[in-house]
Amino acid sequence: MSGSTISEASDDRKGIQSIEIGGQLLRVLSRHAGPMLLRDVAREAGMAAAKAHPYLVSFCKIRLVEQDLRTGRYQLGALALRLGLAGLAQSPALRRAEEALGPFKQKVQHTVALAVWGQLGPTIVQMSAVDFPLETNLRVGSVMSMVSTATGRVFATYMQPNVTERLLEIELQRLALASADEELAKASFMKEIAEIRARGMARAMGNPIPGINALAAPILNANGRLDLVALVFGSEENFDARWGGSIATALADYCSSISRD
Amino acid sequence: MRDQASVQESRGIKSVETAGRLLEVLSRLRNSVELGTLSSAAGMSASLAHAYLTSFARMGLVKQDPLTKQYSLDQFAIDLGLSELRSLDPIELALNSIAQLRLELDQTVALSVWGSAGPTVIRVLRGDAPLHATLYEGATLALTTSATGRAFCAFLPQQVVQKALDIEQARRGMPQDDAFVHAVEDAQRHGIARISDQPVPGLVSFSAPVFNHASTMVCAITVTGRVGNIDADWEGSVPSALRRATRTLSDRLGLPNHAPSSVEPLPSVPS
Numbered sequence: 073m074s075g076s077t078i079s080e081a082s083d084d085r086k087g088i089q090s091i092e093i094g095g096q097l098l099r100v101l102s103r104h105a106g107p108m109l110l111r112d113v114a115r116e117a118g119m120a121a122a123k124a125h126p127y128l129v130s131f132c133k134i135r136l137v138e139q140d141l142r143t144g145r146y147q148l149g150a151l152a153l154r155l156g157l158a159g160l161a162q163s164p165a166l167r168r169a170e171e172a173l174g175p176f177k178q179k180v181q182h183t184v185a186l187a188v189w190g191q192l193g194p195t196i197v198q199m200s201a202v203d204f205p206l207e208t209n210l211r212v213g214s215v216m217s218m219v220s221t222a223t224g225r226v227f228a229t230y231m232q233p234n235v236t237e238r239l240l241e242i243e244l245q246r247l248a249l250a251s252a253d254e255e256l257a258k259a260s261f262m263k264e265i266a267e268i269r270a271r272g273m274a275r276a277m278g279n280p281i282p283g284i285n286a287l288a289a290p291i292l293n294a295n296g297r298l299d300l301v302a303l304v305f306g307s308e309e310n311f312d313a314r315w316g317g318s319i320a321t322a323l324a325d326y327c328s329s330i331s332r333d
Numbered sequence: 334m335r336d337q338a339s340v341q342e343s344r345g346i347k348s349v350e351t352a353g354r355l356l357e358v359l360s361r362l363r364n365s366v367e368l369g370t371l372s373s374a375a376g377m378s379a380s381l382a383h384a385y386l387t388s389f390a391r392m393g394l395v396k397q398d399p400l401t402k403q404y405s406l407d408q409f410a411i412d413l414g415l416s417e418l419r420s421l422d423p424i425e426l427a428l429n430s431i432a433q434l435r436l437e438l439d440q441t442v443a444l445s446v447w448g449s450a451g452p453t454v455i456r457v458l459r460g461d462a463p464l465h466a467t468l469y470e471g472a473t474l475a476l477t478t479s480a481t482g483r484a485f486c487a488f489l490p491q492q493v494v495q496k497a498l499d500i501e502q503a504r505r506g507m508p509q510d511d512a513f514v515h516a517v518e519d520a521q522r523h524g525i526a527r528i529s530d531q532p533v534p535g536l537v538s539f540s541a542p543v544f545n546h547a548s549t550m551v552c553a554i555t556v557t558g559r560v561g562n563i564d565a566d567w568e569g570s571v572p573s574a575l576r577r578a579t580r581t582l583s584d585r586l587g588l589p590n591h592a593p594s595s596v597e598p599l600p601s602v603p604s
Contacts, residue, residue: 087384087387088352088384088385090346090348091348091349091352092388092391092392095388095392095394095409101416102409102412102413102416103416104416106420126346127345129345129346130345130346130349130350130353133349134349134350134352134353134356134357135353136353136356136413147420148413148416148417148420150584150585150587151356151357151360152413152414152417153413153414153417153418153546153586154360154414154587155356155360155394155406155413155414156411156412156413156414156415156417156418157546157589158359158362158363159405159406159408159411160411161363162405188415190411190412190415191408191412192416192419195415195418201493212418212545212546213420213421214419215419
């Protein structure tokens with residue numbers, strides 16, 4: 073995102089410099105959950121507010137950004153959502169996984185979901201419930217912890233380390249600070265990762281969401297790289313979380329059938 | 334073509350608006366495409382489109398396959414969408430929509446979601462005349478005898494509504510009701526549910542579903558008024574305005590530009 077684009081010698085044209093400058097504002101907005109004031113967006117993008125403003129005005133015109141008329145704050149808009157959904161829809165693995173999600177849900181009779189890697193970490197992109205309302209506040213768009221959720225730990229296990237290391241480092245630091253023995257906390261996490269790799273599946277029982285059990289497993293592509301993660305969760309009263317149980321078996325079958333196609 | 338920030342302070346950046354045409358085309362893609370396809374769909378020359386795509390590629394918005402030379406969306410595009418999915422609040426947006434509808438129609442407008450016991454009213458904005466004693470915030474509405482209930486029956490998956498429907502019909506002791514089955518079919522055909530003279534005589538109500546990007550119904554918007562005041566015709570001004578409002582809202586929530594695909598067959602009435 074800096075000016076160090078000279079190394080990309082394959083570009084035979086200069087491109088549109090103003091677009092790339094404006095892109096820095098989009099990046100800032102995409103990292104924030106809530107609407108932002110002009111001066112904050114500008115400051116984080118490293119430009120003057122007077123320079124950022126016309127960009128935001130134009131981004132609003134093309135609906136990439138929206139401005140809340142009451143507060144004057146900016147946030148991403150409808151075109152941002154559509155671009156992202158289109159980008160996701162171009163993933164053949166996600167398309168196959170979505171098609172097969174309904175039958176899989178019927179088989180396990182619990183809420184099922186799919187998560188992909190986003191800049192803030194594992195993000196739920198699809199969710200299908202057997203009953204409403206859900207017993208958790210998990211929803212599409214939710215970002216999951218890498219260390220404390222079954223889904224996040226599957227990403228930590230299978231994602232290329234250079235992609236996850238920055239976020240994982242921050243979370244592990246927080247985990248270590250919150251526990252009595254930092255080294256022990258990190259070591260037990262690493263042990264868990266090794267177990268997930270051996271089993272091909274991660275489990276959460278009543279933690280981090282009290283009363284909720286979950287199982288999560290990777291959907292890998294032909295090169296063994298992680299495409300997405302499938303998860304099943306439900307109330308611990310009737311959720312069979314055994315490794316060899318019916319849910320674990322159905323989840324393993326679902327993931328391998330999508331990986332294979 | 335260069336940075337025009339200083340020149341166009343108040344009018345914005347012209348190149349951003351040109352970029353918007355290309356992004357609009359890219360946002361409708363489901364497969365990778367060639368430069369020519371993109372540029373003609375965006376109504377610009379191939380060389381201009383190429384300059385923009387070069388910048389998009391540097392930003393991580395698009396990537397180009399080195400072999401086929403085709404463009405597809407890249408990680409930054411996905412990040413923009415995921416960020417928007419995370420912060421998007423359908424209820425907040427729906428509250429804005431019902432406020433606009435109330436101004437436009439001057440009728441009572443309500444927003445309902447699916448709760449543990451069925452359709453639950455979360456906001457009512459009153460029109461000119463006080464009416465409709467059953468429509469208040471926190472009310473659970475009947476599935477069979479309210480427009481809102483019929484909308485949920487018509488557009489939520491059967492699995493979701495069946496249990497509440499069984500309970501309601503057992504309580505009323507009317508297991509078989511052809512009128513309800515037809516009402517649900519009508520709602521699916523018209524994309525909007527209607528009821529008149531029920532549960533309150535003299536009232537007519539229309540209720541329309543709001544869908545999200547996964548084509549799942551997230552809430553219902555209902556307009557209620559006196560029979561003489563609201564035209565009960567499917568194509569009358571109230572249902573037309575309601576359809577417009579819910580389509581705009583569903584579009585904002587990312588509903589694909591075709592008919593909702595997740596609508597399962599109508600709930601069967603146990604006999």
